[in-house]
Amino acid sequence: MLNNQGRPTGVDNVTSSSAVNGAALLPSEPLIFEIGTKEKSGVDLPALDQNVGSKLGKFARKSDIDLPALTEPQAMRHYVRISRLNYSIDAGFYPLGSCTMKHNPRLNEKMARLPGIADIHPLQPQSTVQGAIELMEELAHWLMELTGTKAVSMTPKAGAHGEMCGMMAIKAAHEANGQSHRNIVLVPESAHGTNPATAAFLGYKVKPIKAREDGTVDVQAVKDALDENVAGIMLTNPNTCGLFEPDVIEIADAVHEAGAYFYCDGANFNAIMGVIRPGDLGIDAMHINLHKTFSTPHGGGGPGAGPVVLSDALAPFAPLPYAKRDGDKLTLVENKGEGSDHLGRLSAFHGQMGMYVRALTYMLSHGVDGLGRAARDAVLNANYLKAKLSDLYNAPYGDQPCMHEVLFDDSTLKGTGVSTLDLAKAMIDEGYHPMTMYFPLVVHGAMLIEPTESESLHTLDQFIGTMRELMEDAKAGNVERFTNAPMKAPMRRLDETRAARSPILKWEAPTQQKAAE
Amino acid sequence: MRYLPNSDQDRQVMRDAIGIKSDDELFVRVPKKVFDTAKPDLPDHQPEFAVEAHIRQLARKNRAGGDGPFFVGAGAYRHHVPASVDHLIQRSEFLTAYTPYQPEISQGTLQMLFEFQTQVANLTGMEVANASLYDGSTAAMEAVLMARRLKKRDGVVVSGGLHPQYRDTIATYLGKDPAFKCMDADPQAQEDIIAQIDDSTACVVVQSPDFYGNLRDLRPIAEAAHEKGALLIAVFTEVVSLGAIESPGAQGADIVVGEGQSIGNPLTFGGPYVGLMATHPNLVRQMPGRVCGETVDAEGNRGFVLTLSTREQHIRRDKATSNICTNSGLCALAFSIHMSLLGEKGIEHLALLNHQQAVKTADALSKIDGVEVLNSYFFNEFTVKLPKAAAPIVEALAEKNILAGVPVSRLEPGKKELENLLVIAATELTSDADIDALTNALKEVI
Numbered sequence: 001m002l003n004n005q006g007r008p009t010g011v012d013n014v015t016s017s018s019a020v021n022g023a024a025l026l027p028s029e030p031l032i033f034e035i036g037t038k039e040k041s042g043v044d045l046p047a048l049d050q051n052v053g054s055k056l057g058k059f060a061r062k063s064d065i066d067l068p069a070l071t072e073p074q075a076m077r078h079y080v081r082i083s084r085l086n087y088s089i090d091a092g093f094y095p096l097g098s099c100t101m102k103h104n105p106r107l108n109e110k111m112a113r114l115p116g117i118a119d120i121h122p123l124q125p126q127s128t129v130q131g132a133i134e135l136m137e138e139l140a141h142w143l144m145e146l147t148g149t150k151a152v153s154m155t156p157k158a159g160a161h162g163e164m165c166g167m168m169a170i171k172a173a174h175e176a177n178g179q180s181h182r183n184i185v186l187v188p189e190s191a192h193g194t195n196p197a198t199a200a201f202l203g204y205k206v207k208p209i210k211a212r213e214d215g216t217v218d219v220q221a222v223k224d225a226l227d228e229n230v231a232g233i234m235l236t237n238p239n240t241c242g243l244f245e246p247d248v249i250e251i252a253d254a255v256h257e258a259g260a261y262f263y264c265d266g267a268n269f270n271a272i273m274g275v276i277r278p279g280d281l282g283i284d285a286m287h288i289n290l291h292k293t294f295s296t297p298h299g300g301g302g303p304g305a306g307p308v309v310l311s312d313a314l315a316p317f318a319p320l321p322y323a324k325r326d327g328d329k330l331t332l333v334e335n336k337g338e339g340s341d342h343l344g345r346l347s348a349f350h351g352q353m354g355m356y357v358r359a360l361t362y363m364l365s366h367g368v369d370g371l372g373r374a375a376r377d378a379v380l381n382a383n384y385l386k387a388k389l390s391d392l393y394n395a396p397y398g399d400q401p402c403m404h405e406v407l408f409d410d411s412t413l414k415g416t417g418v419s420t421l422d423l424a425k426a427m428i429d430e431g432y433h434p435m436t437m438y439f440p441l442v443v444h445g446a447m448l449i450e451p452t453e454s455e456s457l458h459t460l461d462q463f464i465g466t467m468r469e470l471m472e473d474a475k476a477g478n479v480e481r482f483t484n485a486p487m488k489a490p491m492r493r494l495d496e497t498r499a500a501r502s503p504i505l506k507w508e509a510p511t512q513q514k515a516a517e
Numbered sequence: 518m519r520y521l522p523n524s525d526q527d528r529q530v531m532r533d534a535i536g537i538k539s540d541d542e543l544f545v546r547v548p549k550k551v552f553d554t555a556k557p558d559l560p561d562h563q564p565e566f567a568v569e570a571h572i573r574q575l576a577r578k579n580r581a582g583g584d585g586p587f588f589v590g591a592g593a594y595r596h597h598v599p600a601s602v603d604h605l606i607q608r609s610e611f612l613t614a615y616t617p618y619q620p621e622i623s624q625g626t627l628q629m630l631f632e633f634q635t636q637v638a639n640l641t642g643m644e645v646a647n648a649s650l651y652d653g654s655t656a657a658m659e660a661v662l663m664a665r666r667l668k669k670r671d672g673v674v675v676s677g678g679l680h681p682q683y684r685d686t687i688a689t690y691l692g693k694d695p696a697f698k699c700m701d702a703d704p705q706a707q708e709d710i711i712a713q714i715d716d717s718t719a720c721v722v723v724q725s726p727d728f729y730g731n732l733r734d735l736r737p738i739a740e741a742a743h744e745k746g747a748l749l750i751a752v753f754t755e756v757v758s759l760g761a762i763e764s765p766g767a768q769g770a771d772i773v774v775g776e777g778q779s780i781g782n783p784l785t786f787g788g789p790y791v792g793l794m795a796t797h798p799n800l801v802r803q804m805p806g807r808v809c810g811e812t813v814d815a816e817g818n819r820g821f822v823l824t825l826s827t828r829e830q831h832i833r834r835d836k837a838t839s840n841i842c843t844n845s846g847l848c849a850l851a852f853s854i855h856m857s858l859l860g861e862k863g864i865e866h867l868a869l870l871n872h873q874q875a876v877k878t879a880d881a882l883s884k885i886d887g888v889e890v891l892n893s894y895f896f897n898e899f900t901v902k903l904p905k906a907a908a909p910i911v912e913a914l915a916e917k918n919i920l921a922g923v924p925v926s927r928l929e930p931g932k933k934e935l936e937n938l939l940v941i942a943a944t945e946l947t948s949d950a951d952i953d954a955l956t957n958a959l960k961e962v963i
Contacts, residue, residue: 028818032632032857042858043599045866045945052873057894059732059762061865066639069860072601079629079854083610086617086625090609103520104613107565112785113603116576121589122787123923124580125915131578132786138575145557157651157788158843160830168689197830197840206835246546275544280551291843299606299847300626301616301807303651303789319689335930344689348592348654348682349787361572367562370518372553376540377521377528383543384531401535401543428622433615439831456522457530484815489621492815496620499812499824503801505645507635 026490029081033507036068042075085490086300087433093459097405097436097448098192098240100270100292105365108295108358117357122349126332132353133330137323139360143288143307146371148279151315153308153322155351159267162287162306163198163234168343169285169310169317170232170261171202176317176341179259182231188217190241190440195234195265204231211442215241215397215407219250226258236265237281238272238403240440241396242382242448252282261285261314269293270452271379271404274372284311290352294359305355319343321350377453378404381460385449388464392471396443404452410445418474420445422482429481429488430466518562582784584918586951588878590898590942591728591923592653592680592754593787594779596867597946602781602854606847616807616846620822621814626846627821630809633853640759640856640864641773642766643795648807648823649849650792650841653776654686657722657752659805659839660774660794661687664720664748666803666838671696672718672747676710677703678727680754681928687722702929704900704938705891706731711741718745720772724752725765729891729925729940730898732762739769748772756780756793757944758896760868772796780859781851791848802828805839867945871897874943874952881956882941887963891938898942900925904963907939913962919955 054060070078087094094101112118120129140152153169156162167185174182185199188209196206207225212218217235233255237245245251252262264278264286270293272278278286290296291304298304310318320342321332332350336342366374379402386406390398393408410420424434424447436448451460474482486492523531528540537543544552563571582595589595606612610625617623617630630648637646650656661673673691675684677700684699691697696717700708706727714721721742725733739749751765753775765773777791778784796804802825810824830837859867875897883890887904903910907924914921922941929935943952 029628031628031635033635036857036860038861041860041863041866042601043863043867045863045870048866048869048873052876054872055876055879055892055895056732056761056872059734059894061759061761061763063642063763063767065760065764065861065864067636067856067859067861067864069863070857072599072858075854075858076601076605078857079605079611080608082625082628083605083608084625085623085628086610086614087619087622088610089613094615096615099615101613101615105520107568109607109612111569111572111576114573114576115581115583116573116579118783118785119581119583119595120579120786121582121587121595121784121920122593123591123927124589124920125912127912128580128915128920129786131575134578135572135575142559145559148555157655158841160840160842161651161655164840192842193829193831193834193837194840194842196835197833197837200835200837201840244544244546246548249548249551274557275553276547276551277555277557280555297612297847298615300611300614300623300629300850301648301846302843303791303845303848304843305789320685334927345654345682345685346689347652347686347788348680349652352788353786354789357572361568364560364563364568364571365565366518366520368557368559370521370562373518374521376543377523379543380528380531380535380540381523383535383537387535400546403543424619425621428619433622434619453521457527459522486621490624491621491818491820494620494814494820494822495812496822496824499810499822500827503798503808503824504811505631505634505798505801505808505824506638507631 026084027081029078031507032070032078033068035074036070038068040071041069042071092431092433093455093463094433095435095449095451096433097450098267100450100452102295102452103454104295104297105362107365108361111361112354112357117353130330133323133332135360136356137330139356142363143309146273147286147309148277149309150312151310151318153310153318155319155346156287156306156308157347157352158302158304159287159289159306160194160198161346162308163194165308165319165346166263166285166287167198167202169314170263172317172341172343173261173314174231182229184230186222186225186230186233188235190239190442191234191236192240192265192267199234214400215243216245217251219247222251223254226254226260230258230260232261232263234263234265236267238268242402242405242407243397243400244403248281267292268404271375273375274368275375284314290355290359295362296355296358303352303355305352316341317343319346374453381451381453381455382406384460385451385464389467392468405448405450407443408447409443412471413474416474417479418482420447422485423470423474425485425493426470426482428486432463432466586919586954588922588941588943588955589920591940592776593784594755594942594944595784595946596779596944598781598783599855599858602851605854606851611847611850617823620820624820627809629850629853631811631821633849634809636853636856637793638795641795642764643773644798645801646793646795647804648809649845650794650806651845652788652790652792653754653774654683656774656792656794657683658687658690660750660772661720661722663803663805664750664772667800668719668748670717670719673697674710674713674718674721675699676723677701677708678706678729678731678733679722679724679752680728683752702932702935704729706733710738714741714745714747716745718747720748720750722750722752726755726758726896726898729900730895731892732894732896735765735768735770750774755897757868757871760864761872761896777852781855782848789845789848791845791852801825803838806841807844870945871943874947875899878941878943878952881952882959885956885960897944898940901939901941903937903939906936910962914958917958919958921955
């Protein structure tokens with residue numbers, strides 16, 4: 001999540017210069033523009049037929065594009081080399097809270113590459129893609145059964161897009177009911193940044209709701225904030241502090257009583273899938289991040305998929321397209337019918353089929369029994385970390401069990417000269433990807449650790465050993481180990497301030513650079 | 518349960534350490550009446566081969582592009598993806614990494630994004646590009662909102678040549694805004710969009726090659742827009758075209774957005790794809806999405822970071838430029854690797870090959886009695902007017918295992934004047950035999 005706060009670094013604060021461990025296998029690699037050539041190509045194509053005329057007319061390109069090429073061996077080496085500069089879940093523990101970095105089964109990848117999946121066009125006749133629509137229908141059935149809802153829109157392309165979908169449905173429902181004056185959305189302070197951003201995007205005023213001492217939402221605060229101008233509430237459950245909202249049903253009832261709707265951010269569904277159905281809690285809309293909960297890979301930042309389950313009240317406002325079954329024949333309804341309440345399109349075509357097939361493969365592999373076990377394991381793993389670390393790290397809401405992630409604050413680092421950011425960077429030197437830092441915002445110097453069900457007891461014990469040793473070392477005054485970290489990564493700390501102050505967002509040839517100066 | 522590493526003994530060790538007897542105690546704050554009560558109507562876990570058999574059985578019901586002649590385009594295109602591209606994007610380090618928030622251990626993704634941004638900027642003729650958006654249609658929508666923020670004006674004029682589903686996507690976000698003006702469907706690039714630009718216009722949205730395949734001259738539109746203080750948003754759905762035609766940047770576009778699927782990414786029924794967005798440096802601070810920038814590390818070595826994040830939702834919350842969090846990283850990687858393999862010569866050759874096969878197809882079809890090619894200039898896609906409704910003809914040809922193209926009526930239903938129009942695309946994968954097959958079969962069914 002948000003890991004770019006903390007002490008700015010700079011070229012000037014160099015305190016030591018040590019050889020990077022493993023440098024022999026991690027050479028720095030130039031950019032393609034520095035090693036490629038314009039004369040060659042890594043792709044062979046048949047010669048052009050000189051007898052065929054051109055229909056480009058005056059539009060034919062006259063100027064150079066300026067793109068270098070790498071032949072295939074050069075490309076393999078370039079990308080393999082830079083890939084080795086990345087941390088990944090396959091290579092190590094990635095306890096990034098709120099991001100659900102779980103194992104990505106390779107069967108998913110294999111299935112996504114079947115010609116009957118990868119090589120079908122969204123606009124070829126629907127009679128020729130019945131298997132694809134059936135796959136969407138089957139995945140929709142899983143999502144509705146797991147959430148206890150009766151409608152789902154498959155189209156959103158990521159969690160934030162799903163939020164947009166759900167909130168637009170809420171807005172449309174209010175408009176249809178003559179309630180378009182409702183212009184306020186309640187958002188707890190601990191919410192993901194996407195929640196207020198989505199509400200604001202749709203023209204809503206965001207009203208923050210304070211958390212109680214125990215990290216959960218205060219029902220009374222919600223009730224006090226509800227009036228005839230509130231369109232809905234956006235609530236994450238389990239919440240971003242890693243806690244189940246105990247009063248969620250009472251909150252849902254109050255929201256509905258006030259004529260508003262309940263949007264649930266489903267980012268943390270991994271803690272409860274197969275165990276608790278959000279539909280039973282009174283939600284009206286909830287997105288599900290297939291790339292978190294259902295293991296479609298994160299791919300260095302996407303693509304994702306964010307289907308949204310909808311309550312009966314919001315189902316008529318689902319966006320296009322949606323599937324319809326008539327006996328054996330499946331149809332994707334792609335256009336708005338006369339008098340239909342459906343939102344229009346949120347994007348071209350039919351959503352993220354490549355992600356659907358991966359998610360369905362994962363669900364079928366786990367089965368409903370396995371998904372429930374996975375959720376319990378994720379919760380068990382997080383509580384085990386909490387139990388084994390709470391004497392050295394302060395869990396601000398530690399007197400209750402956490403869900404699938406455990407939240408610590410930085411109070412035990414106080415006076416050491418070591419910040420959450422420094423601790424995180426020191427974890428890199430120990431071979432771990434840092435946890436989510438400085439989020440949620442309701443806790444000082446937050447450290448949000450999500451182990452997922454994919455980690456073994458052995459891995460957790462090693463991690464616990466490292467985290468204990470780090471805290472002890474910080475308290476013992478070995479500050480440089482932290483403030484200079486990472487020392488053993490492919491790079492030392494990067495100067496983010498410099499990057500933002502005078503942005504260089506594109507490679508320029510050295511001569512061009514000179515001319516620009 | 519092959520994905521769960523802990524044994525029952527391991528779990529017991531953990532329960533003992535936590536001080537609980539059963540996992541259920543961890544869910545103590547969940548209201549009793551909703552805890553573990555439902556029995557979903559879903560199967561239990563299955564071995565890998567059983568799952569594979571099930572998915573294969575679904576996939577077999579679909580007619581794959583490679584199973585016969587294929588002329589479907591209209592925003593997604595069937596191109597060859599080199600084997601090395603798919604191999605490289607499946608490397609664990611790319612596939613199973615998160616967003617590069619820890620730059621010291623994410624330089625692979627970050628360097629790739631910096632290279633990607635440069636490729637996209639050069640290809641579109643712009644100075645800056647972002648690290649990708651969901652797809653072309655949402656990129657177009659984001660560009661419209663970006664232009665409105667920059668100009669502090671509401672007026673949006675959309676060309677009748679814009680992909681109808683892109684237009685509909687923008688329309689969904691803008692709602693019933695009276696400042697949103699869509700030109701009528703314009704299959705022959707005859708509209709007078711310049712007449713619609715006035716002092717309240719924030720942006721004009723024009724696609725080239727357009728939905729019907731026409732190449733459009735952006736220069737006069739850019740000039741007219743700039744004269745009124747408005748921005749030109751240039752859209753493309755076929756990025757390969759930029760290897761053959763003058764870039765939108767060279768024609769005066771202010772924001773260029775488009776679909777990057779054609780390079781490196783398979784069709785996959787419409788997603789995931791990769792939205793491209795490029796612009797001028799002075800407009801960057803209102804640009805949505807992630808951006809990667811160059812910097813140095815504590816030892817002065819060149820490195821890359823995500824930057825300008827003060828625009829983004831995780832910092833700005835309700836004041837962010839967009840609610841976007843996830844982008845299309847792995848698809849951007851596939852794009853970038855494929856583009857690196859192609860290079861300048863390769864993309865130009867590929868583009869001209871696409872054009873050549875489309876010209877051949879158009880020439881062959883125009884010789885059929887009653888079939889008229891509407892376009893004067895096109896890239897790898899064009900529109901034909903048939904003597905009767907296109908949709909049933911496409912179905913009839915599909916029966917003969919020929920996927921003939923996209924009937925315009927599928928995206929523009931109920932418009933009588935568009936009913937007979939068929940949009941046909943050819944790529945480097947279209948063979949001369951495919952063209953013969955389409956021509957002969959079309960003769961039979963009309």
